[in-house]
Amino acid sequence: MVKKMVLGFIFIFMIVAAGCSSKNQVVFSKDDYKKIAPANNQLGFTLLSEIEKDEAGNTFISPTSLFMALSMIYNGTNGETREELAKLLQAEGISDDELNQANASLMSILQKDSKSMEVNIANSIWLNERFHFQEDFSNATFDYYHAATEAMDLTDSRSADKINKWVKEKTKGTIEKMVQKPLKSDLVAILINAIYFKGNWKNEFDPKLTEERPFYLEDGTVKDWPLMTISENMAYTENDSFQAVSLPYGEGEMSMKIFLPKAGSSLAEFESMLSSANWGKWNQEFHHQEGTIWLPKFQLEYEVSLNESLKTLGMTTAFDKGANFTKMIQEDNPVWISQVKQKTFIDVNEEGTEASAATSVEMKTTSAPADGPFYMEINRPFFFVITDDSNTILFMGAMKNPQMESK
Structure with missing residues (x-):
């Protein structure tokens, strides 16, 4: 019954108890x-x-x-x-x-x-x-x-x-x-x-400047793909491993940071460097600089x-x-x-x-029998018992081939 069921959760950002709400006033700092x-x-x-x-x-x-x-x-x-x-x-x-x-x-x-x-x-x-x-x-x-x-x-x-x-x-x-x-x-x-x-x-791309340009895949093949372009003063950084640019949204409170591994390197090599420490270090290295980027639409x-x-x-x-x-x-x-x-x-x-x-x-958790109607078609050999109120077995049998005997 209730003690044997599967608990299926899907997380998307929520939780609360059924039929109840807390009146506790939580306090937290914005930081x-x-x-x-x-x-x-x-x-x-x-x-x-x-x-x-x-x-x-x-x-x-x-x-x-x-x-x-x-x-x-x-x-x-x-x-x-x-x-x-x-x-x-x-x-x-x-x-x-x-x-x-x-x-x-x-x-x-x-x-x-x-x-x-x-x-x-x-x-x-x-x-x-x-x-x-x-x-x-x-x-x-x-x-x-x-x-x-x-x-x-x-x-x-x-x-x-x-x-x-x-x-x-x-x-x-x-x-x-x-x-x-x-x-x-x-x-x-x-x-x-x-x-x-x-x-x-914050600085939108001009759709008129978007054009089909080569995009090079890791296996060596090349495909034409629409790339957007913009020339602006942007937050940028570069080192021996990659180039990176930060494209702000709205008034700059959020942004998309794009990291491009250098030629001769690979995305896998870049991913191997990803860590909380490196992330903090890289973010401090962005500085504003005039430049042009081409970004694929996707x-x-x-x-x-x-x-x-x-x-x-x-x-x-x-x-x-x-x-x-x-x-x-x-x-x-x-x-x-x-x-x-x-x-x-x-x-x-x-x-x-x-x-x-x-x-x-x-x-x-462990599964349980359903509460709704069930279907049972006894159309093959079966085992059966006869018990009393204490579940003591009085008779038991295995029926393999039902017969109708005459007296």
Whole structure:
């Protein structure tokens, strides 16, 4: 029954307990995000070398979407599972409240809504109406992550549509489907963490100057592709390994940084240098300089399973039946993660950039029989017993070939 079900979570940025809301007033500093920013970046750098590429060899992930999703889950962990996740998040030296405050601070500084810039982080939990979150877990995810929960009937065919509609709305139609229809009867909850970004370039590219130019692939082949161009005073840096330019959005509060490995080097060699330390060093080396760039127009939809990558990074017990998520749900169920998946989208053109991400974490426990009608066609050999009220067996038999005997 309730004690045996699959707990399926999808992270897009949300969490809250069903039917309850906390009245706690959380306090955090606007600079608290600095406690997690290096760890958030390092998670992305490390994952980049671990994840699978798409058919064209491309990757596109959101470290922030994943980091916040795992931070919310962290509130429900205990024991070795907690220790491993703390190490992955580099949260070993801070308390739960400090980690949550840092994420709340990050959400507050990222949210933007203007004519030239929009950043939206939305959180939701879709909870099987037969399960309940621990109060502390509910309060933490509600208070710090602004999550909202809705209890749902898994047997209702409209539940999956409702979830996908929410995802589509929060990502402005860039991610249309996060869950498959119909929902499985052993699902416990779906936690969704969604990020949407749209920014106009501070200095837009002139579409009239966009032209087909050669683009050289790693295998030596060449393809013609539309490249946009602009000549401006831009933030730029260069060393023996790469050239880099920073293209601002809006009033300059956000930007796209592009790193081009030098001829004779490779993207793989550049990725091997990615680290939080190098990232900090490189960002200090940008300086404004007149120049011209050619940037490909592109659009990419990317989807990747992060299970094996996270295991490689030390998050192992969370995927085992022995995982300790005892601080997450009230029911006495063994709960573990079955899948972590991320979907992303990006569109880069002359006007600017539109991008979104959704991170899903499916969690489960031992499966249970469904409550709905079942179908049983006894059309092959079977075993049977006759018992009394104490379940003492009076008769038992194996029927291989039913017969009708006459008296």
